[in-house]
Amino acid sequence: GTTLVVLPTDRPAYSRLCRLLSLGKQRAGKGECDLDLDDVAAHAQGLVAILVPDKADDLCALQLKKVAAIFGADAHLALTLRRRPGDALRLYRLEQMARAAGVTPVVTNRVLFHEPSRRMLQDVVTCIREGTTIDDVGFKRDRHADRYLKAPPEIERLFAKHLDAVAATVSIADRCRFNLDELSYQYPSEVNEGRSPQETLARLTREGAAERYPDGVPPEVEATLNHELKLIGIMGYAPYFLTVNSIVRFARSQEILCQGRGSAANSAVCYVLGITAIDPERNDLLFERFVSQERDEPPDIDVDFEHARRETVMQWIFDTYGRHRCALVAVVQRFRPRGAVRDIGKVLGLPEDMTKALSSQVWSFSREAIEDKHATDLG
Incomplete structure (x- = not known):
């Protein structure tokens, strides 16, 4: 069939692509995505589109016309080798179809693995996905071992009659400058009564410490709290602590059992806020196991809620922060x-x-x- 590939050129375009995929996932069942061209059109700004057809037929021409109407100069038609009879004629017809529609043809190898030796592994993965054996997989696996990354000279040799399309591919690569390193955590502002998140966290920490230690905060705990607050301020993590604190406070107000765990148990701030239960006065805690300026990794506060009432907490989060700002995080299984x-x-x-x-x-x-x-x- 025909595939539409969209590539984000910058950070805002990547955001739109994420929203588009979220929309499709919400509509479809598990492991599926349900989108149409109207959905794509609503999120098309900053995206480069490449229509990857199987045949140069009337259906391809119709789909190409629709893609061109949505993306304009950012619409492209892919030229790929299928290693079947009539490949040269098919590529010629696709290129002519692209020119007629005012769309730029580009070359792609539809890469599945980075070097030829990985073909066997690709076949194994295909069998695992299809739930079959290598003897019975048949044409569900690729018919040739050509879908690996090729050096520019090899691509130019294979597509010698379509060098303009090769150059267009390079042009797209140059335009797509978005890098995942550009992404960073964006916490809720958690501004309270005109105070900054850091000021609010410091106030709540003092109040929590007074509750935890009614006879007075031990000097060593006071020093630990000051050290943690200073590092939290340097790293800009105060909003995150406030968000977790708000969730825990709501749960406790509804008498929903909850308990923080993991590396957050090394935090005296988490203890006095009531998120965790490990007393820094009685235990030798190492905050840097939880938050470290050298490691520069965002904190991760794991909180368990009683199973029967977890949905109540989730609905409060949706209502408080907005469903469009919330997501359920999946566990990604990987092979060991x-x-x-x-x-x-x-x-x-x-x-x-x-x-x-x-x-x-x-x-x-x-x-x-x-x-x-x-x-x-x-x-």
Whole structure:
């Protein structure tokens, strides 16, 4: 079928792309995305569009016309090799179709892996996705091993009759300057009664310390609190602490059980705010395990809420901060050696007992592969 690739040229365009994908995910079921060209048109500013067709037919011409109407000069038509009979004629027709529609043709290799040796791994991943074995996958895998990153001279050789399209591809790459490093955390302002977030956090910390230590704040705890507040101010994390504090206070006001955990337990500020329960007077805490100027990583305060009433907390967050500013974070599963061995064993059609024996040779969190001698020992 036909695919539409959109590339963000800058930070605002990336934001629009994220909103577009969120819209499609909300409409569709798990693992799916439901969008139409009207949705794309509403988020098109700053995006470069590349229509990647399978055939140079009337349907492609119609879709190209629609894409051109939306993106104008930022609309492109991809020229790709399929390694099938008639490739040269197909590329010629696609280029003529692009010229007729006033769209710039570009060259793409539809890359799936970075070097040819990864073809076998690509086939294995395809089998895992399709739930089949390497013997039965058939044409669900790519028919050729050509979809890897190629050097410019090789691309120019393959598309010698379409060098303008090659140059257009380079032009797009030069325009797309957005980098994920440009992203940073944007916390709610949490401004209270004209005070800055840092001033508000300092006030709440003093009040919380007085509640935690009714007989007076121990000098060492006072010093720890001052040290933490200073570092929080330097790093600009006060709004985040205030947001978590607001959520915890709401939960406690509704008698919803909650408890902070993890590295946040090393924070005296979190303790006096009531987020965590580890007393810095009785325990030797190291705040730098939680927030470090040298590490320069945003803090992560994990708070557990009782399961039966967690939805109440979530709805309060939606109502307080706005649904458009909230997101449910998913856990992204990635392969570890033991799980990879089990899945690859299924792909290769190995007996279950052999796969189990092989996977037992590695620790679940290890980065080491199975040594050849272990596989040999197992027969």
